[in-house]
Amino acid sequence: MDALKIQIDVDGECVVHDVYVDQETGLDVDIDTGKMCPREETIETVRTIYRIGRTSLQDDIRKTTDWHKQLQAVHDSEVNIRRVNLHGEKSHATQKKPVSKYDPSMLSHKSSEELKALGNEALLVGKVEDAIFVYTKAIEKGATAVLHANRAEAYIRQHKYSEALADACKSVTMDPRYGKGYYRKAVALIKTGHPTEALKALRTGLAHTAHGPGKCDFEQRIKEVEFSLRSVKTRREFGLGLVAYAAVAFEAGQTVLCEPPILTWSQKVEDIACDIKELAQAAQLDLALVRMVDSYLHSTLELRTALDALYCPSFSVSQSTINLVKFATDVCAKIERAKAVTTPEGLVRAIMTCRVNSHQCAAFTSDGTELCGLFPTACRLMHSCAPNLIYHRHEGVMKFVALRSIAEDETLSFSYTASRALVESNFRRRRQLEKANLFICRCDRCRGKDHTRGFLCSLTPSCTGTVLWTGAYQEDADAVIPLVRFERHESEGWRCDRCMQRAFAYQLPLEAEAGLEAALDEINTERVTNVKDKYHNLKQVTLAVKHHLGDRHWTFGQLCVLLCKYHRTMGTAFQQASATRPLGLVSQRLAMHWGVRYLRFLHEVGGILFEKDGGNSLVGHMWRTALGRSCTKYPEFHPQARWLYEECLPFFTVVYGDTNEAVREMATFIVECKKAGVEAAAFGEPFPEDINELFVVWESSLQQESQRSIALHDQQAFNTVPS
Numbered sequence: 001m002d003a004l005k006i007q008i009d010v011d012g013e014c015v016v017h018d019v020y021v022d023q024e025t026g027l028d029v030d031i032d033t034g035k036m037c038p039r040e041e042t043i044e045t046v047r048t049i050y051r052i053g054r055t056s057l058q059d060d061i062r063k064t065t066d067w068h069k070q071l072q073a074v075h076d077s078e079v080n081i082r083r084v085n086l087h088g089e090k091s092h093a094t095q096k097k098p099v100s101k102y103d104p105s106m107l108s109h110k111s112s113e114e115l116k117a118l119g120n121e122a123l124l125v126g127k128v129e130d131a132i133f134v135y136t137k138a139i140e141k142g143a144t145a146v147l148h149a150n151r152a153e154a155y156i157r158q159h160k161y162s163e164a165l166a167d168a169c170k171s172v173t174m175d176p177r178y179g180k181g182y183y184r185k186a187v188a189l190i191k192t193g194h195p196t197e198a199l200k201a202l203r204t205g206l207a208h209t210a211h212g213p214g215k216c217d218f219e220q221r222i223k224e225v226e227f228s229l230r231s232v233k234t235r236r237e238f239g240l241g242l243v244a245y246a247a248v249a250f251e252a253g254q255t256v257l258c259e260p261p262i263l264t265w266s267q268k269v270e271d272i273a274c275d276i277k278e279l280a281q282a283a284q285l286d287l288a289l290v291r292m293v294d295s296y297l298h299s300t301l302e303l304r305t306a307l308d309a310l311y312c313p314s315f316s317v318s319q320s321t322i323n324l325v326k327f328a329t330d331v332c333a334k335i336e337r338a339k340a341v342t343t344p345e346g347l348v349r350a351i352m353t354c355r356v357n358s359h360q361c362a363a364f365t366s367d368g369t370e371l372c373g374l375f376p377t378a379c380r381l382m383h384s385c386a387p388n389l390i391y392h393r394h395e396g397v398m399k400f401v402a403l404r405s406i407a408e409d410e411t412l413s414f415s416y417t418a419s420r421a422l423v424e425s426n427f428r429r430r431r432q433l434e435k436a437n438l439f440i441c442r443c444d445r446c447r448g449k450d451h452t453r454g455f456l457c458s459l460t461p462s463c464t465g466t467v468l469w470t471g472a473y474q475e476d477a478d479a480v481i482p483l484v485r486f487e488r489h490e491s492e493g494w495r496c497d498r499c500m501q502r503a504f505a506y507q508l509p510l511e512a513e514a515g516l517e518a519a520l521d522e523i524n525t526e527r528v529t530n531v532k533d534k535y536h537n538l539k540q541v542t543l544a545v546k547h548h549l550g551d552r553h554w555t556f557g558q559l560c561v562l563l564c565k566y567h568r569t570m571g572t573a574f575q576q577a578s579a580t581r582p583l584g585l586v587s588q589r590l591a592m593h594w595g596v597r598y599l600r601f602l603h604e605v606g607g608i609l610f611e612k613d614g615g616n617s618l619v620g621h622m623w624r625t626a627l628g629r630s631c632t633k634y635p636e637f638h639p640q641a642r643w644l645y646e647e648c649l650p651f652f653t654v655v656y657g658d659t660n661e662a663v664r665e666m667a668t669f670i671v672e673c674k675k676a677g678v679e680a681a682a683f684g685e686p687f688p689e690d691i692n693e694l695f696v697v698w699e700s701s702l703q704q705e706s707q708r709s710i711a712l713h714d715q716q717a718f719n720t721v722p723s
Contacts, residue, residue: 112142145175152184164188179209224258244380250406253654257400261373265295283327313438384413385445425453454552457496465498512548560598567591621648639681642673
């Protein structure tokens, strides 16, 4: 397949576009779907997408800014009409029923204090609109600092931060010593992007609550804002937009950033509004892509403006993009609440921005559904396959902690992938990131030596080394922003780490690698539910990987993990019955053996996964924790559990802190072992190193147990026969 550059006239503008041509048919190929089409169809598709996508989308958004302001004025007038309806006055402008359950005639005789109590009650049960209505009636009867602060809190819960800020300012003006007024003012300022002013409000409020119950809240929030002000700055880098970097140096374990989301939405497709779901299905869109649309349509102008400033990926010319454009056009044409809020271009941009920038936020709906959120500063953090940050989620706030020492002015990064994926090959990891996050990773690790994609060396007789990819993948030097092009069959860049001989693609088992990775993916999908079949598949793939690729390939490490989990599950099942407990212990020992083999694999691949002294990586420590937790369930393995916990406890204490639940659990177990006189002990070598013999050990144990069960059954049957 050849790549060509063609020039296309789009509304008088010359656009240069890459097309891929199939050599046999001469047709253009869509690299996303594999669909072939003639050149005329490609040109029309490029024109369609270019008008609403890529660089022109940025211009379209800027052109509609004034239009947004006009629509916001219309939106505000509609809000005023709804408020008039809440007061009991009839209006033909809207047919919506009053949100509040309180009849104004019943509230007219109540005092300001009684109305405040009713508003507090509504706010506590989550009826925010009712609370705002009642607080407003109370303010009309007699405004106080407390009432304005309470209504500010209600507005904050509705994400109406401008109204919240106005109320909070009135609160502190009426009573300059009222601490909650300053706190609500600070929250509104943070949400509207004014952290410096928020810090001033927090410090003033703390001075008036130095001995009150809210002191801890002020101190915690001040720490968070100070961190965000002093620790993380952004700068514009060519081809990457705004990128976050460390304004000061950090030591391992220090908090770098704490941030709440500016927009949240449910992860369940069942919670998507019916009209939006129908249009998405008609456009053949993945429903997961449009879960955020309803939240976006109900957001404020300030929030939408903040969202427009975030990174939005470029759009590939494909059928999926055309479907997305059709959906956005239908939403803006057919859904009333969308007409006054956005345009098709703006909605497409919002969807794609949330697509690549959202995170789970550990906040939940009333039915227990976890929410997704958009975090404006966290969006500026780069991805890296060798990150310097790790994050935790707690009650909707993302907290980023330094994994290692971070120098001043160093780019801040965390991994967008699961920790398991960090052990996979550079080639596979980059492909998955491109598919899931719509970018090609260009971090130092991906462009350097691939430590987890090692092949057995056959270049020289008796060489026991490993052939590794040693350099960066080819780049397109003609592109303004170089795009890394990588293929499984890269012809150059391979070298043995022992005999130092150069290798070429045809000398490596790349076809076998592709087939074995596919077989491993099939096992990971857990479509095989039969235990015997699953074991058979694991055995066959493990032996094939060992034979064709060797034990320095990432697939071997992943198979060690799967075999550990298999034996751990079987051991638990067998130990539940006293008759099969010996077999359960054999299975647990095999689980521990495979688990330790995975730790050995991590140590052998070394490289950037580990510290310079060959020590402990994040991935290794997480695996030690999982292995240790499994060992704690069996007294026979308590010495090994203590050894594993003592290996990783110092690292997690630094990163997570000694108040973390998992850290406390490990520390408590070590203390109990000391009291009971259980000494730490590493795993011995009860089983042979040859993996063929490991499978023989397990199969022999199963066969012996089967024969024992048959003999026991025959004896029981004989005893029941009359003499």
